[in-house]
Amino acid sequence: MTVVPASEVKSRMRSYIMQRLLMKGDGAPLHDDDLLFSSGRLDSLDAVELIMSVETDYGINFSDLGFDLTRLDSISAIARLVEQSSVEPA
Amino acid sequence: MVGHNLGLRFQEIVAATPGAPALFCEGNSYSFRELNETANRFSRWLVSVGVDRGAVVCLEMPKIMEAYALALACIKIGAPYAFLDPAAPAERSRLMLDRCRASLILSVREGPGARIVVGDAAARAELRKAIAEFDGSDLPQTTEITGADPAYVMFTSGSTGEPKGVVIPHQGVLHLVEWAGNDLGIGPADRLTNVNPIYFDNSVFDIYAGLLNGAAIVAIDALRGRPPAELVAEITRHRCTFFFAVPTLFMFLDSMHLLSPDWLPNVTRFMFGGEGYPLARLRRFYDAFAGRAKLINCYGPTETSCICSGFDITAQVFDTSEGLAPLGRLNPNFSYRILDEDMKPIATGGVGELWLGGPGVGLGYINNPQETARRFRQDPLIDGYRSILYRSGDLVEVDRANVLRFRGRADNQVKLRGYRVELEEIDHAIAARTGITRALAAVLHDANGASRLLAAYSGTKQAETDLRQHCAARLPAYMIPSRFIWLEEIPVNANGKADRRSVASLLDEAHAKAS
Numbered sequence A: 001m002t003v004v005p006a007s008e009v010k011s012r013m014r015s016y017i018m019q020r021l022l023m024k025g026d027g028a029p030l031h032d033d034d035l036l037f038s039s040g041r042l043d044s045l046d047a048v049e050l051i052m053s054v055e056t057d058y059g060i061n062f063s064d065l066g067f068d069l070t071r072l073d074s075i076s077a078i079a080r081l082v083e084q085s086s087v088e089p090a
Numbered sequence B: 001m002v003g004h005n006l007g008l009r010f011q012e013i014v015a016a017t018p019g020a021p022a023l024f025c026e027g028n029s030y031s032f033r034e035l036n037e038t039a040n041r042f043s044r045w046l047v048s049v050g051v052d053r054g055a056v057v058c059l060e061m062p063k064i065m066e067a068y069a070l071a072l073a074c075i076k077i078g079a080p081y082a083f084l085d086p087a088a089p090a091e092r093s094r095l096m097l098d099r100c101r102a103s104l105i106l107s108v109r110e111g112p113g114a115r116i117v118v119g120d121a122a123a124r125a126e127l128r129k130a131i132a133e134f135d136g137s138d139l140p141q142t143t144e145i146t147g148a149d150p151a152y153v154m155f156t157s158g159s160t161g162e163p164k165g166v167v168i169p170h171q172g173v174l175h176l177v178e179w180a181g182n183d184l185g186i187g188p189a190d191r192l193t194n195v196n197p198i199y200f201d202n203s204v205f206d207i208y209a210g211l212l213n214g215a216a217i218v219a220i221d222a223l224r225g226r227p228p229a230e231l232v233a234e235i236t237r238h239r240c241t242f243f244f245a246v247p248t249l250f251m252f253l254d255s256m257h258l259l260s261p262d263w264l265p266n267v268t269r270f271m272f273g274g275e276g277y278p279l280a281r282l283r284r285f286y287d288a289f290a291g292r293a294k295l296i297n298c299y300g301p302t303e304t305s306c307i308c309s310g311f312d313i314t315a316q317v318f319d320t321s322e323g324l325a326p327l328g329r330l331n332p333n334f335s336y337r338i339l340d341e342d343m344k345p346i347a348t349g350g351v352g353e354l355w356l357g358g359p360g361v362g363l364g365y366i367n368n369p370q371e372t373a374r375r376f377r378q379d380p381l382i383d384g385y386r387s388i389l390y391r392s393g394d395l396v397e398v399d400r401a402n403v404l405r406f407r408g409r410a411d412n413q414v415k416l417r418g419y420r421v422e423l424e425e426i427d428h429a430i431a432a433r434t435g436i437t438r439a440l441a442a443v444l445h446d447a448n449g450a451s452r453l454l455a456a457y458s459g460t461k462q463a464e465t466d467l468r469q470h471c472a473a474r475l476p477a478y479m480i481p482s483r484f485i486w487l488e489e490i491p492v493n494a495n496g497k498a499d500r501r502s503v504a505s506l507l508d509e510a511h512a513k514a515s
Helices: A006-023 A044-058 A077-089 B004-014 B031-050 B065-077 B092-100 B119-133 B140-142 B171-180 B202-211 B228-237 B247-255 B277-287 B315-319 B369-375 B422-433 B462-474 B500-514
Strands: B020-023 B028-031 B057-060 B079-082 B104-107 B115-117 B150-156 B164-169 B191-196 B214-221 B242-245 B271-272 B292-301 B309-312 B336-337 B352-357 B375-377 B388-398 B404-409 B414-416 B421-424 B436-445 B451-459 B481-486
Touching: A006 A044, A006 A077, A006 B462, A044 B020, A044 B202, A044 B247, A044 B451, B004 B031, B004 B065, B004 B140, B004 B202, B004 B414, B004 B422, B020 B065, B028 B031, B031 B065, B031 B119, B057 B065, B057 B092, B065 B079, B065 B119, B065 B140, B065 B150, B079 B422, B150 B171, B164 B171, B164 B309, B171 B202, B191 B202, B191 B414, B202 B214, B202 B242, B228 B414, B247 B277, B271 B277, B277 B292, B277 B315, B309 B421, B336 B388, B352 B369, B369 B375, B369 B388, B414 B451, B421 B422, B422 B436, B451 B500, B481 B500
Parallel strands: B020 B214, B057 B079, B057 B104, B079 B150, B104 B115, B191 B214, B191 B242, B242 B271, B271 B292, B451 B481
Antiparallel strands: B020 B028, B150 B164, B292 B309, B336 B352, B352 B388, B375 B388, B388 B404, B414 B421, B436 B451
């Protein structure tokens, strides 16, 4: 698996998530450590989309994470996961 | 003696327990007496502004007390109501209003038609003042409404590119209420969540299975914009005992570590339906509440009064190689046939299309005789008298114990986050854009049972954000494809028809390549 730099993951995820937020009329700033799901900014519908996007884009299997969404709860958290999975592939 | 329509049945409950809480909403609580009196005032007010029996009243509003009282008010005068999504794109809302030929629209936003806007506190106060002049006692005309009269109109996606409004009679809901009382044990000691949006079929269960069994209902705003932990805390603060939602929501709460007896100590029954709950995920839910709460998988098309079967999840369910739990046995007063494409019965154990019969079958699609004729059909095995079945499009298999299992769809209907979606409606919406010659939506599934909506189109290549905006002006959020992929040409099958299966595999490839 090719290693994707954390900065690239972050910028890609940020633009993807901001697009979803904008569609619900949420134009507030989005920082890397802002909570996405716990805060309620993203909901159950977004969760399915985000999980599938992370799965297809970075080869991370949600079932390997024990279906734990709190591990995708911020842009930084997602970047960490991608980094870990490229170091130790599942 | 029990009432033969929903209004009378509600009044019986009011007479039995007038002071009991009926509705918790926006931080207030209303007893059965208060809710009934408000409904009665609304009934008389509706009549005074010209709403007749049989005329449709559209209620485009969120979960405010007036919404529930107005629905009951319509029920009492025999004017079917239609709850519409106040956040739906204006164009989609217009299509639904046109179909209803609404005699009155109560909405939180401006728009076409004979409309009263109740968008802010001042307008709501004015409406409350207007109805306060009317008498709050029960109306004599409620007794004239029969069980076969329409109670409500519920919109669902349509394959012709426009939503269809299903008309459901009082008797269909009365059977649902009875099943909820007898089989699910819902009674005055219960409190039901109303997390399901009121313009969504599942809320019919919340409202009527609750109120008409003497239980209270708790209006809870969907997740939009609020922390999920708050939603769960609200359910617990109200001591809800029955929680019905789509699997997507339960799976989300599970993923956020919020689906446990610690968070939801009072819930004794969880029910889910509207889409399949993948067994691998269901196992976690089941284990978390083992011995503490019952889990029920329910099934039912909107056209047959919300729910027509339920199945109690037991440990044995997980011992099979099936991906989903069974749909269960049909509820009392439902009949069925499992037929092949030539409308011939399928031998026991075979897979065929489910056709549903009985008094729970709807009255058709509002002002839409073509679609009604397509789906509400004479039982092909009976020609001596009228026997209308609803042709569900669901492919099922039944075992010797009469337990139904879902085996797919006979058409292009899919379930997305519990919402029923006809893929053709999305095709039509995309193709309405200038420069696009053909469009085809498809759903890709991952190994965990999650599904994702993608679309392919041909014609002029366009920016994805433009296409997304175009769709957002026509379709609700759950129907907007997450990616749009341009194809030189949309593949067709031997008959020259666009081939959705090949498009799906092309999308799968293109999607993998793009990432």
